[in-house]
Amino acid sequence: MYRYDEFDRAFVNERVAEFSDQVSRRLSGELSEDQFKPLRLMNGVYLQLHAYMLRIAIPYGTLSSRQLRKLSFIARTYDRGWGHFTTRQNLQFNWISLKDVPEILQHLADVEMHAIQTSGNCIRNVTADHFAGAAADEVADPRPYAEILRQWSSLHPEFTFLPRKFKLAVTGAPNDRAAIQVHDIGLELKRDAAGATGFAVWVGGGQGRTPMIAKKVRDFLPESELLAYCTAILRVYNLYGRRDNKFKARIKILVHETGIEELKRDIEAEYEALRAENLELAVPAEEVERIGRYFAPPAFETRPAVSTVLERARLLDPDLAAFVERNLTAHKQPGYAALTISLKGIGLPPGDATAEQMEVVADLAERYSFDEARVSHEQNLVLPHVRLDDVPAVFAALKAAGLGTANAGLVTDIIACPGLDFCALANARSIPVAQRLSERFGSPARQREIGDLKLKISGCINACGHHHVGHIGILGVERKGEEFYQITLGGSADQSCSIGEIVGKGFSSDEIVDAVETVVDTYIRLRTSPQETFIEAFRRLGEAPFREALYAEAV
Amino acid sequence: MMKKPRSATQLVISANDAGDGRTVYRTADSRWTRDIAEARIETSQAGAEALLAICTADSAVRVVDPYLVEVVIQDGHVRPVRYRELIRVEGPTVDPLTDLLSSRDAA
Numbered sequence: 001m002y003r004y005d006e007f008d009r010a011f012v013n014e015r016v017a018e019f020s021d022q023v024s025r026r027l028s029g030e031l032s033e034d035q036f037k038p039l040r041l042m043n044g045v046y047l048q049l050h051a052y053m054l055r056i057a058i059p060y061g062t063l064s065s066r067q068l069r070k071l072s073f074i075a076r077t078y079d080r081g082w083g084h085f086t087t088r089q090n091l092q093f094n095w096i097s098l099k100d101v102p103e104i105l106q107h108l109a110d111v112e113m114h115a116i117q118t119s120g121n122c123i124r125n126v127t128a129d130h131f132a133g134a135a136a137d138e139v140a141d142p143r144p145y146a147e148i149l150r151q152w153s154s155l156h157p158e159f160t161f162l163p164r165k166f167k168l169a170v171t172g173a174p175n176d177r178a179a180i181q182v183h184d185i186g187l188e189l190k191r192d193a194a195g196a197t198g199f200a201v202w203v204g205g206g207q208g209r210t211p212m213i214a215k216k217v218r219d220f221l222p223e224s225e226l227l228a229y230c231t232a233i234l235r236v237y238n239l240y241g242r243r244d245n246k247f248k249a250r251i252k253i254l255v256h257e258t259g260i261e262e263l264k265r266d267i268e269a270e271y272e273a274l275r276a277e278n279l280e281l282a283v284p285a286e287e288v289e290r291i292g293r294y295f296a297p298p299a300f301e302t303r304p305a306v307s308t309v310l311e312r313a314r315l316l317d318p319d320l321a322a323f324v325e326r327n328l329t330a331h332k333q334p335g336y337a338a339l340t341i342s343l344k345g346i347g348l349p350p351g352d353a354t355a356e357q358m359e360v361v362a363d364l365a366e367r368y369s370f371d372e373a374r375v376s377h378e379q380n381l382v383l384p385h386v387r388l389d390d391v392p393a394v395f396a397a398l399k400a401a402g403l404g405t406a407n408a409g410l411v412t413d414i415i416a417c418p419g420l421d422f423c424a425l426a427n428a429r430s431i432p433v434a435q436r437l438s439e440r441f442g443s444p445a446r447q448r449e450i451g452d453l454k455l456k457i458s459g460c461i462n463a464c465g466h467h468h469v470g471h472i473g474i475l476g477v478e479r480k481g482e483e484f485y486q487i488t489l490g491g492s493a494d495q496s497c498s499i500g501e502i503v504g505k506g507f508s509s510d511e512i513v514d515a516v517e518t519v520v521d522t523y524i525r526l527r528t529s530p531q532e533t534f535i536e537a538f539r540r541l542g543e544a545p546f547r548e549a550l551y552a553e554a555v
Numbered sequence: 556m557m558k559k560p561r562s563a564t565q566l567v568i569s570a571n572d573a574g575d576g577r578t579v580y581r582t583a584d585s586r587w588t589r590d591i592a593e594a595r596i597e598t599s600q601a602g603a604e605a606l607l608a609i610c611t612a613d614s615a616v617r618v619v620d621p622y623l624v625e626v627v628i629q630d631g632h633v634r635p636v637r638y639r640e641l642i643r644v645e646g647p648t649v650d651p652l653t654d655l656l657s658s659r660d661a662a
Contacts, residue, residue, distance in 0.1 A: 027574060029616035047619055049643050051576035081653045097575040352652040402656050420639060421647035427639075431649045481637055 001064055001372060002147050002294040004112040011155060012109045015116055019043045020102035027099060042122075044115025045101055048424050052096045055118040056108060060128035060146040060170070061089035061375040061382075065366040068373055070111040072358035078104055083358070085343060085351045087415060087466055088167070089127050089375045090118060094422050116154065121162045123153035123234075127169045129177045130376035133295060134338040134384040136330035140197055142172035142189050144292040145226060148283060152227050159234050163241035164249035166234070167206075174495060179377060181205045181214045181497035182469055184251045185233060190220065197223045203233055203263075204255030207463035211499045212252040215260040217267060223288060228281035232271035236263065298370035298385055303335025307388030314392075322406035322444060323395050335388055339369075341381040341398060342405040342413060346442035349431045350416040351379030360401040368394050377466075379415055380408065410447040411455055411520065412438045415466050419459030419476060420483075426459035428476025428483040429509075433457055436513045441520070450520055453534045454492070469493035471535045472519055473500045474512065485512040487519065489546055490538045503547050515550055522549040565626050566603040567594035567633065568610050569643065570618035578643045579618060581610050587618055591633050591644050596626065 004012070019039070026036040040046075044055040056071070063071075071091055075083045078100045079093040086092055096104070108114055117124055126146045133141040149168055153159065159166070169183040180186025186202035198220045205214030221229050237251045240258070248257075255263055274281060314321040328337040341361060343351050353361075361381055365373040368390045374382035386394055398404040407413050414437060417423065419430030434457050441447055456470030460477075467473030473488035484506035491500030507515045520534075522545055527537045538546070568581040579587040580594035588594070597603035603623050610621040625636040635641050642648060650658075 032615045033573065033619045047571055047576050049639070050578060050646060051571075080651055082651060099574060348655055349649055349652055354653050354656065402659070420642060421649050429642075429648060431647075435649070478638070483638065 001062060002059075002143075002291070008112070008151075009109075012112075012114050012116070015043070015114065016102065016105045016109050019105060023098060023102050038120070040098075041119040042116065043101075043105070044118035045096070045098070046119060046424075048094065048418075048422050049420075050422065051094060052098055052101070053422070054093045054096045054101065054104065054115055055086070056091045056093070056113060056115050057118050057125040058089050058091060058113075058375050059150050060126055060132065060143050061130050061377070062132075062143060063365075063373045063375065064111075065362040065371050065373070067111045067113055068358050068362035068365065070107055070113070072355040072362065074104055074107060075355040075358065082352050082354045084349075084418060085353065085375050085379050085381070087377050087379060087417070087464060088125055089130070089377055090125055091375070092418070094418070119165075120160075121164050121166075122160050123156065123162075123166045123168065126150050126153070127167070127178055127183075127377060129171045129173060130374040130378075130380075130382050131177060131329055131338045131384065132172055132374075133297065134329075134331050134333075134336075135173050135175075135177075136332045137175050138173045138332060139191055140172050140189050141292075141295050142170040142178075142187075143295045144288060145187070145189065145199075145223075146170045147291050147294070148226065148288070149230065152230070159238065162234070162238055163243045164246065164251075166237070166251070168230075176493070176495040176497075177376075179466070179469065179493035179497075181495075182207055182211070182466075182493060183214065184237075185230060186214050187226075192220055199223070199226065201229065201233075203267075204252045204260070205497075206250050206252040207466060207468045208250070209247060209461040209463075210250075210253065210256075211463065211468040212256060213497050213499060214252075215255060217260070217264050224282045224285065227283055228274055229267075229271055231281055232267050232274055235270050235274075236266045240266070297333070298372075300333040300336060300385070301387070303333075303387065303389075305334040307335065307391075309389040310391050317392070319399070319404065319406070320392055320395050323404060324391065326406045326410060327408045328391065331385070333385070337386055337388055337391065339383040339386045339391065339394060340376070340408040341383065341403050342407050343380050343403075344407055344413050344438065345402055345405050346407075346412060347435050347439045350414050350434050353381070357401050357403055360397060360403065364394055364397055378413065380413070406444070407447060409452050409454070411441045411450050411453045412447060413454075414438060415454075415456040415470070417458050417460075417465035419457075419465075423459060423464075425462055426476070427461075427478040428459050428485065430457045430459040430465055430474075430476060433474065433476070433485065433509070433512060437516055440513050440517060449524065449530070451530060451533055453520070455516070456491075466493065467491070468499050469497065470500060471538065472516060474516070477506060479506070483509045485509065485515075487512075487515060487550070489519065489543055490535070492535055496535075501543055503543050504551050518549050519546050522546050564598050564600075565628070566597045566600070566623045567591065567626050568597075568603070568607055568621050569594075569624045569640070570610070570614065570621035573614075573617055573619050576619075581606065581621070587613075591626075591635075594626075594633060596628075596633065 202214035369383035416434040458465035488500030
């Protein structure tokens with residue numbers, strides 16, 4: 001894992017001191033809310049429906065046990081004993097008092113964490129594949145590059161006041177688990193024919209009220225040119241991005257309105273000008289290597305690919321067998337697995353973890369996963385490097401902590417934003433809908449029958465719950481004071497990225513769970529075999545049979 | 556910012572406490588309270604807006620972004636019209652994870 005150097009430590013500590021002073025000036029009345037708001041947002045402090053919310057950055061979703069224990073401590077000491085992991089691999093605390101924020105930030109700084117740039121029109125937390133450094137299909141670990149981007153973008157003077165927020169995601173595998181095509185810049189790490197490392201570069205993806213899939217602007221950008229090229233993209237965006245209308249200010253709108261070919265020419269021209277004036281933006285190979293050393297593979301043992309201990313245990317324990325089937329991902333190192341810890345217990349709020357659960361995961365990470373845990377954008381936790389022999393013990397500990405749900409990638413592994421229960425922007429509740437859907441589909445047999453299915457719920461058009469890229473997406477809206485839910489079908493956030501289509505008029509809160517079940521039953525009825533997944537069936541069939549099933553009675 | 560109520564005749568003023576962010580309401584004796592039952596109810600738009608202007612001055616120190624909330628009196632209780640505001644009064648409709656897990660342990 002990356003460790004702060006003196007520069008990181010100094011800038012984080014300076015920011016804690018600066019913001020502590022700003023908080024005390026706000027509390028004394030010296031600063032008005034108008035003066036204070038931009039300052040608090042720069043430090044991740046939002047004001048939500050019921051309280052201040054603190055959003056803490058977890059760079060590329062990677063956490064040490066020590067950091068996770070600190071988050072647990074903060075949850076217990078300053079919040080209500082739990083936290084909410086988000087679709088940007090961050091953690092949010094929902095019940096924070098402003099007077100406590102300086103202390104919390106100091107605690108975070110002590111474990112090399114902060115909340116800087118988790119809000120505002122700047123470059124946000126860089127996200128990455130949650131199986132980085134572990135996945136069997138990985139070309140290379142994306143985290144060194146995500147870390148280089150983090151250092152470059154942190155307090156970048158030129159990119160602190162962009163037209164709108166800006167999000168980067170990096171994947172190191174062809175199977176995209178980082179949703180790079182719905183980010184402002186998406187980077188896919190790859191190798192050329194000579195084995196050199198570089199990136200496919202995607203620009204202009206995003207969700208929100210105007211969902212767009214990113215356009216590829218480079219098929220292979222050499223590794224050393226990463227920062228210079230990103231600088232060129234940001235400069236073009238900073239110059240031409242709209243500032244007159246916040247709903248049209250994201251780079252996706254610029255790409256759409258300008259056209260990708262013209263914008264590509266602008267980016268390339270800026271890039272050439274940059275290279276001519278300042279070659280220092282090139283990332284030296286030795287710097288890539290230096291950062292890369294922080295992410296060197298841990299000291300894996302040489303182990304057989306199949307664990308007889310695990311195979312025997314799963315024969316005796318059907319719960320373990322189900323967990324292994326759904327929650328283990330193939331590891332690049334024989335005898336190991338990446339293990340998904342579902343934060344989607346049946347009927348529970350998606351993405352939430354108690355302080356005690358965070359501690360359990362921290363202990364397990366320390367003991368069984370080389371001191372590392374991950375946060376996925378699907379709002380789960382991951383132990384990236386677990387010996388197969390250790391899986392039974394890890395599962396037993398998780399189960400005892402209420403974390404043994406065997407549903408990764410299934411219909412109950414629901415992404416949901418905080419919705420109207422917490423969020424000041426939301427129009428409708430998300431979490432209770434997710435809970436009811438989870439209960440409806442919660443039987444293991446029913447979930448297994450349905451198979452892989454991504455269900456995603458947002459409580460407003462800002463789409464924090466990624467509904468646009470859900471195989472089944474649900475968008476909450478308010479109509480005449482009532483909550484209604486629109487269904488979108490056919491979205492996908494992976495390498496075959498697609499935006500879901502609205503299937504018809506919305507459903508009331510009472511109707512939405514039945515409506516989703518109608519969609520699911522229609523899929524089961526029409527699929528060619530249980531091996532044809534929901535998204536494959538939808539792409540073959542189109543929306544017509546689903547619409548017909550949903551609205552037949554109304555016609 | 557919230558939309559202005561259209562032609563409501565019963566309005567209270569709500570904001571968030573500057574210190575802990577909690578939902579608060581303006582009382583008849585110019586305090587801020589967490590209990591909507593104590594809120595001063597204005598029965599004219601003009602009166603409400605005048606009070607809002609006074610409250611806005613408070614936002615320099617004590618509260619954040621005061622605004623008008625349409626309410627009705629039901630069975631003697633002050634109740635916001637919009638669902639969002641009802642959630643602000645009553646808190647999240649979701650039990651916290653800590654409680655949900657404890658109740659499962661107890662079952």
